Amino acid sequence: MKSLKYIIAFSLTLPLGACEKLLDVQPKSAISDTQTIVDKASAETALRGVYSALADGSYYGTGFQSIGYLSGDNVQWTGSQSQVQEFINHKVNADNATISSAWTAIYRTINRANNVLAKVPQVATNVTFSETLRNQIIGEAYFIRALAYFDLARTWGGVPIITNPTQSPTENWNIPKSTAAETYAQVIADLDLAEPLLPETTNRFQATRKTVWALKARYFLYQQDYAKAEEYASKLIGDAANYQLLKPYNAFFANNARGTQESVFEIFYSATETNAHRNQWQPQTNGGTRQWAPNSTLVDLLNNPLTGGSRSALIAKDNQNRWYGNLYYRSPATDPSFVIRVAELYLIRAEARAQQGNITGALADLNAVRDRAELLPLEAFTTEEILLAIENEHRLEFAFEPHRWYDLVRTGRAQEVLQVTDTKRLVMPIPAEQLLIDPGLTQNDGY
Template sequence: MYINRLILITVVVLFASCAEIDDLEPVTEINADTAFNTEEDVLASLNAAYDPLQWQSVLGQNTFPLLSQGVRADDLHSQSASFWAIGAQWDQFSTIIPSLPSVAALWSKWYRAVGRANFTIELAENFDNYETDGLQQQIVGEARFLRGLYYFELVRLWGGVPLFEEPITSSEQEIFKPRSTAAEVYALIESDLQAAANVLPDKGGERVQGSATSGAALGLLTKVYLYQQKWSDAVTSAERVMNQGVYSLEEDFRNNFLQTSEFGPESLFEINYQDGLFAGGFVNTNQQQEGSAMWRWSFPFLSGTYPSFNNFIPRQDLVDFFDDSDQRKAATFLLPGQVLNSPGLATLGFDPVPDNFGYAIGVNTGAKKYFLTFEEVQELLNVEGSPLNEKILRYAEVLLMHAEASLMGGGGDGQASFQQITDRAYGPGNLAAPAYTIQGVRDERRRELATEGWNRFTDLVRWENLDGGGVIGPALQAIGKTDFSSPRDLLLPIPQQEIDTYPQGMLEQNPGY
């Protein structure tokens, strides 16, 4: 999604979030009648609404989903030692406090994204100069999908949050709103995703490659139902995805994470990256990220021509959680002795993978789903970029959600969905495959989605709430995290700067902070 930069400069005044209240006061009042003359202008606004998905840094602070999901949980060490302050802060609970700048940055990221989606919805609904049939409902559908996705991130990280359903385009508008309940936030998300699913095309008919489809909306809606324990609704929504007939599992699990097979049969929605469109670093304040920096963050450090960072290191407990017969293990981790087929890395002594990485934490593995070979790195126009996409939602997750909701009483043949996952992972008839039970589904969900960055911590939280306790605490204690406190650490703190900016007493803090 690459927008006309001149249009963005005009519009950006209006895209601020409630995270920067001062920015909500427009320099001038701009409306669709004076600033947007063509349907291409409206599409530029929509493209700007996609853009926050690429932001790995906001206000100079890293906002990787892996921090709030994998590092905060039991899947990842933040780094091979203690040289990255932000990573270390997310790797323990005592430092995740209301004044933590990276918490404020994450809040800002998703609210700025909401602001852009809101602006596009209002603009597209009121614009009169369309030349392409059906484009208006397409744009509104995509923007509502994005708003649903952005609010879903907010509600599962913070609980009930202030709901802004209209863009701030005038200084006369209400810019302070109290927190809505989680149920109210989820109701808006459901409405947005249902509306999007009803108007967006199936995969294969999308507006441009990477734009939202009905399958993406239904897949995310399934997840939203799952988080609310609406089991029958989750089964129905998952089956709508399955019955579209345009999705299937990749036969080779590795194909989900290669540049040569992006937007494959398993992909419902992914962040579409391109290399070299922005020449700056990813730790910046203008959020013009176009390429992913994940290869640098998640590969062992090799000096000179392969300058990576030793961050997002899989915990040995996670590696050991995989059976050796599981094909996902070699696709998820860099393992000692593994051949990477990269002659350039071989010259650096890293192909095959060495037996000892020399990490201070004593782990000898690395994350592989964002891996680039030496040869791919040499082709990058910007060493901090990568054209390798990030998967937000795969068909495998839809099948696992269908299996889970079915087991919880939602109906449907969840066992058949579960078997598709285990047959691919272990091969048919392999006794290493887990049984179709609640724990079996939870374990497979962890293995299937490990290190991708969008699920682990909030999965533990929802299972904690579902089971009445006894899920997240033991999981964290097993890896030595002893400073977790429930219910405080189930949610992130509302950033203190937000509370201080609001009228006194209007924005309530989460319990325990």
């Protein structure tokens, strides 16, 4: 296949295992998509294909998420894959395999969502396929497409915006990059479309209206619309019957936990569809490779009772006295990938309140997260001091989740904290292979 960014819609008619096999086959423009989604069963199969793409090893299964934590200052490279060191050094090359595979996986997800959005509205409703169910499927596809464009925008800046399904190898070529602002505009447009279509229920593995609210809180924080960020974060924080900061800290992941009240949206994996995260973090004695590991600074912070508290559960030592990350540990590797946790919403609201001058409210949210980690509350701060405290708390709360790099970039702190001397490196390069394939693409400045 010339480019997995351009996947024919026909793949959505197959079972999930067959979907992945088809992706290795050269697409043929003669294959028709007119019968791909024709009833309730095929619509639901197509939606499962969208979630399967989201869970792919190159997207939330490891690749994309690793960009967020490897590019920060919590992780050291210990293995043989030199491309990992490019993230740690903040000198990522356009031929970096992780960058290429993540780009491909995200656009694959978008294409599958586009197929659902193009076809499901045309399916007639009946006794078994109600309008409510049809709207829910459409709403979930809009949400996932919004998440995908959000991840593209915060990683690469402006990207080509494709909202129609790709049905042949050369379709949707020569679409120029949009600006970062235009890409983010696509995100909020999709979220606005998803919100009224989805039920206001609690589901930690599928998109609901509450999941939309959570992503909107993150989106508005990135856009520095702090009043809106606070508003949407409060919707879930206020739903204490369904969303809570669990004690102890490791309650959301230890002892094979999944789908706890801590979780807003996480991705489910099974023994047949595993999560590749575990292999990268666990040491050889546990059947992993320990390709990357917590660095000494993070180890000190997590083990310090004044900063880490019960978050020291994130790390452990192997039989050679080496520290390793223990967020992903299950065998077989059925660990969830956490997309949004309620702790993030507390810290989003804390930051939003601080930016609006509500120091008391910001401290309350920050200290709620600290209390869950068995840390003493912090006292009154200036705005600058509490923003730094929130940044530091965020670093440890999500030490092995894809937040640190993106948080420092969006706040303008990456240059100082990570010593990124070339500001053009605050976005990743467009994959070199995509530039060779698509003449409409241009490389980001500085690469």
